Amino acid sequence: MGRTAGIILIGNELLSGKVVDANAAYLCRELRALGVDVRRIVVIPDEVDQIAAEVAQFSGRFDVVFTSGGVGPTHDDVTIEGVARAFGVPVVRDARMVEVIQRFSGGNLNAARLRMAEIPEGALPMMGDGLVFPAVVMKNVYVLPGVPELFRQKFEGLKEQFRDEPFHLVSVFLSVGEGTLAEHLNEVVRGYPELMLGSYPELANPEYKVKVTLESKDRTYMERALGDFLARLPASVVVRIQQ
Amino acid sequence: MGRTAGIILIGNELLSGKVVDANAAYLCRELRALGVDVRRIVVIPDEVDQIAAEVAQFSGRFDVVFTSGGVGPTHDDVTIEGVARAFGVPVVRDARMVEVIQRFSGGNLNAARLRMAEIPEGALPMMGDGLVFPAVVMKNVYVLPGVPELFRQKFEGLKEQFRDEPFHLVSVFLSVGEGTLAEHLNEVVRGYPELMLGSYPELANPEYKVKVTLESKDRTYMERALGDFLARLPASVVVRIQQ
Incomplete structure (x- = not known):
């Protein structure tokens, strides 16, 4: 099945609607392209106990965990303390970090x-x-900053270590609605239980009504399922196929 | 403290990066404006057991819970089953719903x-x-569709029932960085422990370096905290104040 991941977004500003998160969607796309399966995202406030509880749970449950936010120098930046508490260790001042910060702040510490x-x-x-x-x-927890530019910069620097077998995906765009398609989709799922099969209606799109996605880490399996699905449909309802 | 809310986003397409969620940010903004405090968001796959576990937990923990997604007619639409399982009840066909659907589908059921x-x-x-x-x-769980147009339409129709005492918010835009501000912010938090105080750096904004937000359901308390904070800063660093 390949590696799994979980994402913990930390910040009152996300929950109060002051800031729209951009990091989770970016990370989901990037990890998917690397072949990693994101299984869960949670958004929690800047509270040490909640951070500790989520980090402990995610770290045990997923191969790799990313946190976003709460790592600056102000009162509401408590992610490091939460991660330490999750693993039952103290927070310590790190000499390597002091050296980097000294360089950054021109000695003004x-x-x-x-x-x-x-x-x-x-x-x-x-x-x-x-x-x-x-x-x-x-351990398996990567503590990343919430500011999107910095979040991306750090992830870009680290990402090759997460690369896994890729997912193979094909999208089929159809001119009929889900009410008509549902029974065919059920049959495909019965025949190909390991297939990841998605169905996404578009209300206002003039080109198509539903996008169906078929996905697997096994390309042959995905292609056989695609053949089976297409054979069930009148060709006239297929707007286009995108691989 | 007013009412609390939790949001459960359901859909493999969100976790695999195929679709960028728009509902959580919208709902956070709307609920905040209504005076409701969103405490937690979770994004989970289209899996009945996970939906049931989250709905049960959220329903006990928050005053009101919203789910988004997984309510169409296809194989991956399992939110209703998950909600039923959360409350230990069966799924039943509802006569009032049949009637509405009959009207919608022109009798083609x-x-x-x-x-x-x-x-x-x-x-x-x-x-x-x-x-x-x-x-x-x-009970306290509102099951909403994932398609953003429909999600908003439904929430708009329901939202007045959630209205609570409003939050009062002021934003202070500053020309100094968090490294300089942190000690002042700590002092404000010590003096006003009930204040919601946020600090948001902007890396690439030419106008200001940090936005500080002060927020409370008690306007007088917020204004006193604002006075205290401003008194600690040289006036020259305040770019503007927005209430």
Whole structure:
């Protein structure tokens, strides 16, 4: 089945509607393209206990976990403390981090800036391709910043280590609605129980009514299911097929 | 503290990056404007057991719960079954729903269309302002469709029943970074422990470096905290204040 992932978004601003998250959708797309199966996303407030509980649960349940947000120098940046608590370790000041921050701030190290050098005991400041500031990695948990530019920069630097067998996907665009299609889809699912089969209606699209996606890590299996599905439909309802 | 809410987004297409969710951000903004505090969002696959577990947990934990997605007529639409299982009741065909669907489909009722008439036993098909198709409501759980146009239409029809005391919010835009601000923010939090205080850096904005938000259901409390915060800053760093 390949590797699984979970994403934890941390930030009151997401829950109160002040900020629209861009990181989860980006990460889902990127991980899918790498062959990694995202199984769960959760959005929680800047509260240490909730962060600790989610990180502990996700870390045990998925191969790799990403957190987004809560890693700056201010009062509401409590992700590092939450991750440490999830693993039952203290937060410590890391000499490697202090050195990087010193370079960044031109030696002007106040208490707030030094907070950025704190990591869970046993975590690794991980440098990747093109990274100027390390990402903090605690076991299988990658602690990433919430600011989208920085989030992407860090993920780009780390992503090759997550590459897995790819998913194979084909999309079939149809001119009939789900009410007509449902029985055919059920038959395909019965014949190909391992297939990932999606059905997405479009209300206002003049080109098609439903997009059906067939997906598998096994290309031959996906292609056989596609043949089976198409054989059930009158050719006139297939608008186009995109592989 | 006012009412709390939780949001459950259901759909493999969100986790696999095929579709970018628009409903959670919309609902967070709307609920905030109504005075409701969204405490948690989760994104899960189209799997009955996971839906049941989340709905049961959210329903006990929050005043009101919204689900998005998984309510069409196809094989992957299993939200109704998940909600029923969360409350330990069977799924039943509802006569009121059959009647509506009959009107919609011009009497052309196949098995797939009739699936849309199934609801958890004890749930209510709820009509709201301007709604043509009812929303299914099971205790404090509102089952909404994933298609954004329909999601918004249904929420618009229902939303007045959720109105609560409003939040009062002021945003202060500053020309200094978080490293400089952090100590002042800590002092404000110490003096006003009930204040919701947010700090959001902007990397590429020429106008300001950090937006600080002060928020409370108690306007006087918020205004006193604002006065305290501004008194700590040199006036020259305040770019503007937005209330």
